[in-house]
Amino acid sequence: MNALSKPETGGILSLALVIAILPAFLPNSFYFDVVILVGINAIVCVGLNLLIGYTGQISLGHAGFFGLGAYFSGILVSIHGWPPLVALIAGAVFVGVLAYILARPVMKLRGHYLAMGTLGMGIVISIVLNQEGDLTGGPDGMPVDAFSVFGWEPGNELTWYWMVGGLLLIAVWLALNLINSPVGRALRAVHGSEVAASVAGVDVARYKSLVFVVSAVFASVAGSLFAHYSGFLTPSEADFFHSIELVTMVVLGGMASVFGAVVGAAVLTLLPQLLTVFHDYEMLVFGAAMMITMIFMRRGLVPTLQSAFNRWRK
Amino acid sequence: MSMLRVENLNMSFGGVHAVENMSFSVIPGTIHSIIGPNGAGKTTLFNLITGVYSPSSGRVFFNDRDITNIPTFELAKYGISRTFQNLQIFFNMSAVENVMVGNHLKTDSRFLPALFGLSSIKRGERECRERAEQIMCDVGLEKFIGSDADSMPYGALKWLEIARALASEPAVLLLDEPAAGLNPSETSEIDDLIKRVAEKGITVILVEHDMKLVMGVSDHILVLDSGRKLAEGTAEEIRKNPDVIEAYLGHRRRAR
Amino acid sequence: MFAEFLQFLFSGITVGAIYALVGLGFAIIYNASNVINFAQGEFVMLGGMGTVFFIGLGLPMPLAVLLAVSLTVIVGFGLERFAVEPARDAPIVTLIIITIGASIFLRGAAQLVWDRNFHSVASFSGSDPIMIGGASILPQSLWILGCTVVIVIALHMFFNHSMTGKSIIATSHNPLAAKLMGINTSMVLLMSFGLSALLGASAGILIAPISLTYTGVGIMLGLKGFCAAVLGGLGKPMGAIAGGLLVGISEAMTAGYISSAYKDAVAFIIILAVLFLMPNGLFGGRGTERV
Numbered sequence: 001m002n003a004l005s006k007p008e009t010g011g012i013l014s015l016a017l018v019i020a021i022l023p024a025f026l027p028n029s030f031y032f033d034v035v036i037l038v039g040i041n042a043i044v045c046v047g048l049n050l051l052i053g054y055t056g057q058i059s060l061g062h063a064g065f066f067g068l069g070a071y072f073s074g075i076l077v078s079i080h081g082w083p084p085l086v087a088l089i090a091g092a093v094f095v096g097v098l099a100y101i102l103a104r105p106v107m108k109l110r111g112h113y114l115a116m117g118t119l120g121m122g123i124v125i126s127i128v129l130n131q132e133g134d135l136t137g138g139p140d141g142m143p144v145d146a147f148s149v150f151g152w153e154p155g156n157e158l159t160w161y162w163m164v165g166g167l168l169l170i171a172v173w174l175a176l177n178l179i180n181s182p183v184g185r186a187l188r189a190v191h192g193s194e195v196a197a198s199v200a201g202v203d204v205a206r207y208k209s210l211v212f213v214v215s216a217v218f219a220s221v222a223g224s225l226f227a228h229y230s231g232f233l234t235p236s237e238a239d240f241f242h243s244i245e246l247v248t249m250v251v252l253g254g255m256a257s258v259f260g261a262v263v264g265a266a267v268l269t270l271l272p273q274l275l276t277v278f279h280d281y282e283m284l285v286f287g288a289a290m291m292i293t294m295i296f297m298r299r300g301l302v303p304t305l306q307s308a309f310n311r312w313r314k
Numbered sequence: 315m316s317m318l319r320v321e322n323l324n325m326s327f328g329g330v331h332a333v334e335n336m337s338f339s340v341i342p343g344t345i346h347s348i349i350g351p352n353g354a355g356k357t358t359l360f361n362l363i364t365g366v367y368s369p370s371s372g373r374v375f376f377n378d379r380d381i382t383n384i385p386t387f388e389l390a391k392y393g394i395s396r397t398f399q400n401l402q403i404f405f406n407m408s409a410v411e412n413v414m415v416g417n418h419l420k421t422d423s424r425f426l427p428a429l430f431g432l433s434s435i436k437r438g439e440r441e442c443r444e445r446a447e448q449i450m451c452d453v454g455l456e457k458f459i460g461s462d463a464d465s466m467p468y469g470a471l472k473w474l475e476i477a478r479a480l481a482s483e484p485a486v487l488l489l490d491e492p493a494a495g496l497n498p499s500e501t502s503e504i505d506d507l508i509k510r511v512a513e514k515g516i517t518v519i520l521v522e523h524d525m526k527l528v529m530g531v532s533d534h535i536l537v538l539d540s541g542r543k544l545a546e547g548t549a550e551e552i553r554k555n556p557d558v559i560e561a562y563l564g565h566r567r568r569a570r
Numbered sequence: 571m572f573a574e575f576l577q578f579l580f581s582g583i584t585v586g587a588i589y590a591l592v593g594l595g596f597a598i599i600y601n602a603s604n605v606i607n608f609a610q611g612e613f614v615m616l617g618g619m620g621t622v623f624f625i626g627l628g629l630p631m632p633l634a635v636l637l638a639v640s641l642t643v644i645v646g647f648g649l650e651r652f653a654v655e656p657a658r659d660a661p662i663v664t665l666i667i668i669t670i671g672a673s674i675f676l677r678g679a680a681q682l683v684w685d686r687n688f689h690s691v692a693s694f695s696g697s698d699p700i701m702i703g704g705a706s707i708l709p710q711s712l713w714i715l716g717c718t719v720v721i722v723i724a725l726h727m728f729f730n731h732s733m734t735g736k737s738i739i740a741t742s743h744n745p746l747a748a749k750l751m752g753i754n755t756s757m758v759l760l761m762s763f764g765l766s767a768l769l770g771a772s773a774g775i776l777i778a779p780i781s782l783t784y785t786g787v788g789i790m791l792g793l794k795g796f797c798a799a800v801l802g803g804l805g806k807p808m809g810a811i812a813g814g815l816l817v818g819i820s821e822a823m824t825a826g827y828i829s830s831a832y833k834d835a836v837a838f839i840i841i842l843a844v845l846f847l848m849p850n851g852l853f854g855g856r857g858t859e860r861v
Contacts, residue, residue: 056406058663105846111662112606116800117845120838123793127835177431181439182421184428185407189415192404195366199402200482201390201419210425240793244670251667256406283678290671294664295656 011259012172019165023158032157036229038269039164040222043171045249045261047218050175052247053255054184055211056191057107060115060243061122062219065095067129067238069220070227071136074144077228084147088224092217099216103209119240126238139235147228160229167225168262171218175258178214187211188256219246252293254300263302316375317342317517318363318486323372325358325541332358334541336372340486340519340534345512347520347528350538356521357399359538360488363519364396365389376486390419393485397475397492399521405464409455412463412474413446416481446481453477453507469500476507486517493524501527529553573704578826579819580702584711584780586818587718589837591773592795593802593810594725595766601742601805602762605654605665609673611792612680613770616642618783619680621775622689631692639771645676646767650760673788680785691778714776721772722811725765729807738762742805790834797837801844816840 026032044066051057072091076082082090102121109117129136136142146153154160178184186207189197194204227233236242245268253264271289275282297304316339325333333355340346348356361367363374365386373382376392384392395416404412414421422428422438447459453473458466466474472492479487489508493501501524508531512518522528528535529549537544537558545555552558592610599607620638625631653672657665694713699706729735741748741758749755773791774783781787798817802809817837825833 052663058666060666108849109845110849112600112804113800113845113849115606115662115666116796116841119793120797120842120845123838124835124842127832127838131831173431174429177435178429181428181431181435182418182423182442183425185411185415186418186423188406188411189404189418192406193402195386196398196402196404196478197415198386199364199390199396200415200417200478201387202415203387240789244667247663248667248670251663255663280682281678283674284682285678287671287673287675287678291653291668291675294660294668294671295653298657298660298664 012169012176015172015259015262016169019169023161029157032161034270034273036157036160036164037226038266039161039168040226040229041246041249041269042168042262042265043164043222043225044219044246045253045265046168046171046175046258047215047222048246049250049253049255049258049261050178050187051211051215052250053257053261054179054191055187055208057208057212058115058118058247059122059212059215060119060240060247061125062118062215062246063238063240063242064122064125065099065216065219066223066226066242066246067235068095068098068125069223070233070237071129071142071223072220073224073227074142074233075135078143078145083149084145084224084228085149088221091224092220095220096213096217099213100209103212104205107205107208107212119243122238122243123240126235126240129235129238136235137233141232141234143232144227144230146231147225164225164229167221172258172262179258183207183210191256248290252290252300254302254304257300257302257306260300260302264300267301316340317377318519319375319378320359320363321373321375323359323362323374324370325355325362325367326370331541333362333369336538336541336543338536338543338546340517342485342517343512343515344533345508345518345520345531347522347532347535348538349522349525349528349535350544353540354538355541356538357490358541360396360490360519360521364394364488390482393483394488395479395482395484395486396488397472397479397490399490399494401468401471401475403463403471403474407463409458409461409463409466409474410443410446410450413449413477413481414442416449416478417442417445419482446477449477449481450474453480454503469496472496472504473507480511480516484516486519487511488519488521490521491523492520493522493527505531574826576703576705578822580705580707580711582819582822583815584708584714584818585777585821586815587714588773588777588791588814589794589798589817590811590814591718591721591769591776592791593798593814594722594807595769595773596796596799597802597805597807597810598738598762598769599766600799601807602738603654603658603759606662606669606796606804607649607654607763607766608666608669608792608796609649609676610766610770610795611788611790612673612676613642613646613767613788614774614777614791614795615677615680615783615785615788616645616767617771617774618691618778618787619684619689619774619785620771621691621778622783623684625691631694635775638775639768642767642771642774643764646763646770647760649767650763654763655756655759673792677785677788684785686785688782688784689778690782691775693779697779708780710776710779714780717772717776721769725807734758734761794837797841801841803850 022035026035048062051059069091072094073084073087076087076090077084106117106121130139154163186202189202190204190207198204249264249268250261252268254260271286275285278285319339321337323333323336350356362369365384368383373380381389381392404415421442422435427435450456450459453476455470455473455477458470493504496504505527508518532549535549535552536546537552539561544561545552545558592614595610595613596606599605617638620641621634624634624637649672653668657668693710695709697708699708729739737753738758738761740753741755745755794817798813799810801813801816817840820840821833821836824836
């Protein structure tokens, strides 16, 4: 755990390298599509890991924030003609403010009550998106215009790839900065012992609100990107199952590991693609994979492999 | 002049009076011990003073300012720090990082500079780490500077809590049973440490069962029984007090 | 006016009783193990779909019900032994993911073995509505209420008068002490999952004739049952029953008087309001953290 700063600079360089050379190995646009989705999910998970992995506060409703960001972009751009970048920022601000308002009461909850509270929050958001059909198109969904900045459009998959890859790097960089600062240490202290943290002068409620807002904003930005990339939105982006997917990505990759969140997002986004060969067995295998990894690799993929690697080096 | 003053403090949990009508004051720069049998209300008193619990009634003053309902994290700014009877270590961090958290109020904890990794933050972090390592050396934890908290032995964790509390440069330090679970040689090291802390001018409030330790270091002793004040005075006065002998020491001897 | 109100009340109590049964299942497992079993809704699904399946084989209703309940209980045992037991000391979030994984697995298995279609089950005794005070009530609703009352009384007897029941309660209060007293705590866990499966399956069978049953039926029922359990203060059986009825009646009233669009949101809005005002549920009491 200690002296993490060095491997982390190494980590961000390795991630940049992987993003740089990956296109050479992607044969067609289908693969690009999957990898871009990995990137978008990874951005959400890097933010969510700050909340779950580092601060120790579960959220079973973050897909709600993802969905709100996505619909904010969709509605403002496609119906009201806003510039996409402005809509993305407006969405992030809206979601940030909403998360801030919700944070005080939600973050007061502990354990299973927190799970219930965040779950309820996500489901209410997804029901609103389903029911406000005049605005959102309801369960049938809505089309979203292409992304553009000052007339420039990421026309094909490759430009989208570079854009999402770049944003993922920025997200990872921001998260690592935060973690390796007094703010990040305070967040981890809240995870370790709330009472000891407050004795040291850490305003526990403020830090919990802060990280809740940050993780919600990450989700909202990723949601906006997704809306433009996919060109079509349905309320399922905000539903309970998507929230669960996001949490599973974080825990599977490794809690309190920024790169774990990226790996978790990659594995869980790729898995269903691989499982399509199993056709009818898809859900069965997916559920079993969730259970088995959680039972046998409780700390998640990256920390488990990391400590195995360290043992091997010794 | 009293540094800490408690006036008519009351705390009850569902009808049980954990602390009843408690008043006492602590003179700055002294070692003030609180003793009493298990369940006498010592830890509850600590929790009331440090804002972990809110009292049912009564007031707590620090340097003549009313701090009764001030939340725990605000009290840190006043220079009040404490350790815990059942350890509250950040097991998800390294030992040094535990101590660095103690220094939280002296670090730059603004959000945006942290998010963008400004060089001033990185510099501050290096200084904070050096200070923490220095404190670990001061309390004799130098060999655990590179350790994770969850790999340290129990005795060392007790010191780590004290190091973390000292990192906040407190004016008053409340120690909740620092010697519990330690062997005699470790206990005498705690004895030394408490004296050294007091020599630095930090007021110490000590809850402890180890009578040898208490009688040896304390300037003033407060004896509690069933949430009430039984006696108070110097070690000599307490030793001779018939109520104390009857209710506390006598009882303990028979129990053994 | 009053007849309309009564009508909504009947349907609220009917569905509320189902939520109460599911919520009870959550409470029992939580009590015995501190685990929230997110696969609870799948017990409901297995009860309903199992009954459809066994009736489809040409078995008489009572036998089909018995077999469906037995099947669900066996699944409950398996869930405890193979998924929860190996991860007992894992953090809350890990256990949540495991039980959610289990629920996806069970749903996947059900889709594979059976199908994704909606099925109806015949009412236990006729489907002619009975008129009370100008409002109609289905005979099946009476079955639901009757069975729920019987189940609750039986559970009460079980927990207060049988040795097994008492050892479950003892384990919930203090697992270590219970173990030292010679209680087989591992057996208690197994029992609690079996019992929860039994409750879930009963709920699924009872509701099947009113609302159709299909492999996805457990998702919402499970989540609303969880609402009921949390509303009542986790681990409080009577609280879960009150919570279930509260959710059911509020839902029916909202659908009747305000808008049916937001019917499904009612349970979650109530739970958010309650948690924001009372972070430990309606009957959870106020906890002071010990340090």
